[in-house]
Amino acid sequence: xxxxxxxxxxxxxxxxxxxxxxxxxxxxxxxxxxxxxxxxxxxxxxxxxxxxxxxxxxxxxxxxxxxxxxxxxxxxxxxxxxxxxxxxxxxxxxxxxxxxxxxxxxxxxxxxxxxxxxxxxxxxxxxxxxxxxxxxxxxxxxxxxxxxxxxxxxxxxxxxxxxxxxxxxxxxxxxxxxxxxxxxxxxxxxxxxxxxxxxxxxxxxxxxxxxxxxxxxxxxxxxxxxxxxxxxxxxxxxxxxxxxxxxxxxxxxxxxxxxxxxxxxxxxxxxxxxxxxx
Amino acid sequence: xxxxxxxxxxxxxxxxxxxxxxxxxxxxxxxxxxxxxxxxxxxxxxxxxxxxxxxxxxxxxxxxxxxxxxxxxxxxxxxxxxxxxxxxxxxxxxxxxxxxxxxxxxxxxxxxxxxxxxxxxxxxxxxxxxxxxxxxxxxxxxxxxxxxxxxxxxxxxxxxxxxxxxxxxxxxxxxxxxxxxxxxxxxxxxxxxxxxxxxxxxxxxxxxxxxxxxxxxxxxxxxxxxxxxxxxxxxxxxxxxxxxxxxxxxxxxxxxxxxxxxxxxxxxxxxxxxxxxxxxxxxxxxx
Amino acid sequence: xxxxxxxxxxxxxxxxxxxxxxxxxxxxxxxxxxxxxxxxxxxxxxxxxxxxxxxxxxxxxxxxxxxxxxxxxxxxxxxxxxxxxxxxxxxxxxxxxxxxxxxxxxxxxxxxxxxxxxxxxxxxxxxxxxxxxxxxxxxxxxxxxxxxxxxxxxxxxxxxxxxxxxxxxxxxxxxxxxxxxxxxxxxxxxxxxxxxxxxxxxxxxxxxxxxxxxxxxxxxxxxxxxxxxxxxxxxxxxxxxxxxxxxxxxxxxxxxxxxxxxxxxxxxxxxxxxxx
Numbered sequence: 001x002x003x004x005x006x007x008x009x010x011x012x013x014x015x016x017x018x019x020x021x022x023x024x025x026x027x028x029x030x031x032x033x034x035x036x037x038x039x040x041x042x043x044x045x046x047x048x049x050x051x052x053x054x055x056x057x058x059x060x061x062x063x064x065x066x067x068x069x070x071x072x073x074x075x076x077x078x079x080x081x082x083x084x085x086x087x088x089x090x091x092x093x094x095x096x097x098x099x100x101x102x103x104x105x106x107x108x109x110x111x112x113x114x115x116x117x118x119x120x121x122x123x124x125x126x127x128x129x130x131x132x133x134x135x136x137x138x139x140x141x142x143x144x145x146x147x148x149x150x151x152x153x154x155x156x157x158x159x160x161x162x163x164x165x166x167x168x169x170x171x172x173x174x175x176x177x178x179x180x181x182x183x184x185x186x187x188x189x190x191x192x193x194x195x196x197x198x199x200x201x202x203x204x205x206x207x208x209x210x211x212x213x214x215x216x217x218x219x220x221x222x223x224x225x226x227x228x229x230x231x232x233x234x235x236x237x238x239x240x241x242x243x244x245x246x247x248x249x250x251x252x253x254x255x256x257x258x259x260x261x262x263x264x265x266x267x268x269x270x271x272x273x274x275x276x277x278x
Numbered sequence: 279x280x281x282x283x284x285x286x287x288x289x290x291x292x293x294x295x296x297x298x299x300x301x302x303x304x305x306x307x308x309x310x311x312x313x314x315x316x317x318x319x320x321x322x323x324x325x326x327x328x329x330x331x332x333x334x335x336x337x338x339x340x341x342x343x344x345x346x347x348x349x350x351x352x353x354x355x356x357x358x359x360x361x362x363x364x365x366x367x368x369x370x371x372x373x374x375x376x377x378x379x380x381x382x383x384x385x386x387x388x389x390x391x392x393x394x395x396x397x398x399x400x401x402x403x404x405x406x407x408x409x410x411x412x413x414x415x416x417x418x419x420x421x422x423x424x425x426x427x428x429x430x431x432x433x434x435x436x437x438x439x440x441x442x443x444x445x446x447x448x449x450x451x452x453x454x455x456x457x458x459x460x461x462x463x464x465x466x467x468x469x470x471x472x473x474x475x476x477x478x479x480x481x482x483x484x485x486x487x488x489x490x491x492x493x494x495x496x497x498x499x500x501x502x503x504x505x506x507x508x509x510x511x512x513x514x515x516x517x518x519x520x521x522x523x524x525x526x527x528x529x530x531x532x533x534x535x536x537x538x539x540x541x542x543x544x545x546x547x548x549x550x551x552x553x554x555x556x557x558x559x560x561x562x563x564x565x
Numbered sequence: 566x567x568x569x570x571x572x573x574x575x576x577x578x579x580x581x582x583x584x585x586x587x588x589x590x591x592x593x594x595x596x597x598x599x600x601x602x603x604x605x606x607x608x609x610x611x612x613x614x615x616x617x618x619x620x621x622x623x624x625x626x627x628x629x630x631x632x633x634x635x636x637x638x639x640x641x642x643x644x645x646x647x648x649x650x651x652x653x654x655x656x657x658x659x660x661x662x663x664x665x666x667x668x669x670x671x672x673x674x675x676x677x678x679x680x681x682x683x684x685x686x687x688x689x690x691x692x693x694x695x696x697x698x699x700x701x702x703x704x705x706x707x708x709x710x711x712x713x714x715x716x717x718x719x720x721x722x723x724x725x726x727x728x729x730x731x732x733x734x735x736x737x738x739x740x741x742x743x744x745x746x747x748x749x750x751x752x753x754x755x756x757x758x759x760x761x762x763x764x765x766x767x768x769x770x771x772x773x774x775x776x777x778x779x780x781x782x783x784x785x786x787x788x789x790x791x792x793x794x795x796x797x798x799x800x801x802x803x804x805x806x807x808x809x810x811x812x813x814x815x816x817x818x819x820x821x822x823x824x825x826x827x828x829x830x831x832x833x834x835x836x837x838x839x840x841x
Binding site: 317318319320321324331333335337339358360362363364365366367370371417419421423424425426 | 629630631632635642646647648650656672674676677678681683718720722724725727
Binding site: 076078121122123124125150151152153154155156211212214217218221222224225228255256257258259260261 | 281282283284285286288289292293296298299300301302303304307310
């Protein structure tokens with residue numbers, strides 16, 4: 001890809017690949033990304049060595065999502081199974097939302113297998129919180145608050161999970177634009193019209209597919225492309241960075257589609273370099 | 279392959295209706311096209327074309343053969359397409375076969391004209407060496423490495439570029455030969471002839487979503503289509519071939535409208551491709 | 566230690582002409598059968614390399630954006646793309662054998678235009694054998710116990726075949742797996758060596774491979790110093806075999822260095838851009 005050849009004037013950071021830990025730690029704690037071979041610590045993945053007190057581990061960059069309890073994630077329903085919904089999160093296994101989850105049951109008098117599709121159907125985009133790990137390694141998701149649930153009137157973008165920072169909050173309501181932005185820790189990002197995170201328990205009115213006004217649509221597309229550009233360049237995504245990129249495209253009067261061209265990529269890179277060191 | 283929720287589908291269709299697709303393009307805008315030629319050195323001609331996330335390679339190999347008895351004054355061309363599982367895990371094993379055959383057939387239809395060879399985008403008479411005895415067999419192979427919609431247009435562009443890159447060796451044929459004998463042929467190692475691609479068409483696929491048509495659909499948009507019409511148009515604005523895909527029926531007036539829209543779009547695409555191809559060839563010459 | 570890389574062989578040298586010359590001399594067109602000179606008196610091979618020089622290597626990651634990990638690996642004119650999808654949910658439950666280990670699947674395909682004469686169909690015996698061999702090599706190298714209940718798909722697409730295809734595939738697969746962040750015991754690297762005109766030769770190309778001499782393909786895990794793949798056709802006296810094997814292993818280590826450099830550089834770049 002042409003863009004990977006861009007060079008940024010950044011300060012040197014130390015990187016190590018498959019290097020054995022030199023210091024003899026009193027009780028070396030083996031973190032992930034390492035394994036012990038003949039009393040020496042060897043790296044098993046390609047990444048950045050991190051040392052925290054006595055813990056040494058290798059943090060990979062590009063990899064599937066590594067869930068932590070409490071993460072807010074955005075996923076797509078791939079199957080409506082007998083008592084649960086199967087959700088794709090870009091994790092090593094599929095995840096599940098249980099029908100018998102307290103939060104699902106609370107508001108409806110009875111959710112049964114027949115009307116599961118009224119809550120979440122196949123291909124729906126949902127926002128949920130990581131609950132716990134099942135014993136077979138799969139993930140259980142919870143729809144705890146009003147903010148969780150089906151997502152409407154917008155678009156879903158997928159980026160590498162390592163580019164999304166785990167900082168709260170992850171739901172952003174950009175009032176000036178009337179846009180909701182959800183940065184899922186799993187790298188799935190939702191940009192859409194405000195107020196269309198539907199509580200799964202309220203009555204499902206499918207007829208309500210009103211038109212998205214052009215201006216809102218333009219904003220959604222512009223933010224979407226900003227996220228795409230940041231992902232192409234490998235820059236961490238926070239609300240701040242995304243909105244700055246969005247504003248940059250507006251002030252320079254760049255056509256929405258041209259945002260994906262070389263010139264804008266260079267501009268964003270220069271802007272980012274300025275932002276970090278300026 | 280790409281599942282979209284009802285509301286996402288509505289969003290995509292709404293965007294197309296408002297002439298603002300999810301990536302900001304207008305309905306008839308193509309994504310940026312990148313062309314590289316000479317990527318397969320052992321072929322007579324080759325090219326790699328990238329349109330957005332779609333990445334394809336086409337190669338042209340020329341072998342000596344006999345013309346068919348039905349058309350002794352024409353050479354032969356065969357098109358084969360392969361969808362690599364690197365593009366989609368579902369293409370693994372025999373998964374990609376159906377799509378590959380569909381694409382190959384559509385390309386043959388667009389480039390090679392009817393059974394008599396008349397009106398072919400590729401002029402088959404240029405491939406004959408000695409009428410009735412010796413001709414060139416061109417094998418055009420396409421490989422899809424990465425797929426994000428609009429495979430047919432990308433393959434058409436790659437084949438056009440590969441043909442532009444094709445150099446066919448000059449052949450000397452012994453003239454005096456009896457009717458039932460094969461003449462001796464001497465394939466030159468030094469002298470080559472560039473293949474004439476002025477007549478080779480470009481393929482424009484228009485995908486109908488709702489009541490509008492879009493050019494260069496992404497995989498997401500293709501999943502929402504009701505039908506698609508692929509039209510191959512050459513430099514003179516003539517239509518060389520036409521294929522319709524998709525279950526939905528189309529009103530004849532709609533098809534005629536799509537054809538005229540395609541002709542209009544093909545001009546821009548043709549110019550863009552030609553300039554990309556010349557740039558790529560120049561690049562290759564330098565290296 | 567002498568430099569192992571060959572710097573002076575441009576990667577796009579077409580080997581068609583060499584092939585035709587070799588075919589002609591070997592007897593395809595009813596000429597006199599003479600012993601082909603693969604190594605001339607000055608010690609240069611047909612493409613100008615010395616006996617212990619490898620062809621030029623090009624290695625890059627991230628060529629298929631949709632895949633979790635991908636890479637392209639070139640050794641001279643041999644060019645292979647590897648794409649890794651996973652670890653992900655097991656697609657076909659019937660494939661699952663061990664519950665506590667990841668399932669590793671591998672498919673090897675050659676493009677129609679990859680060889681001098683066009684390829685036939687997809688699922689011939691050689692492709693099946695190579696898919697199996699590469700899968701076993703990579704499976705031994707991946708820490709499958711860390712990823713239970715998941716599936717890792719490795720797809721190899723050969724764009725150009727000019728000898729050493731299986732080595733190129735293993736090297737490409739290693740790069741792609743590292744790009745996908747999949748934990749491995751070590752980098753699996755592979756190289757081939759042969760014996761022609763009484764000389765051990767490193768990294769045979771197609772012409773040298775078809776000459777009828779022995780062809781030894783070696784795959785090693787360099788840090789752990791273990792051999793993970795060893796294949797040979799034709800016969801060799803034991804001593805000669807040891808020399809040829811040693812040569813191939815040296816080639817493997819040189820490739821491992823190169824792969825390590827590429828991965829480190831790539832990681833550096835990603836980390837720089839990501840910032841704090």
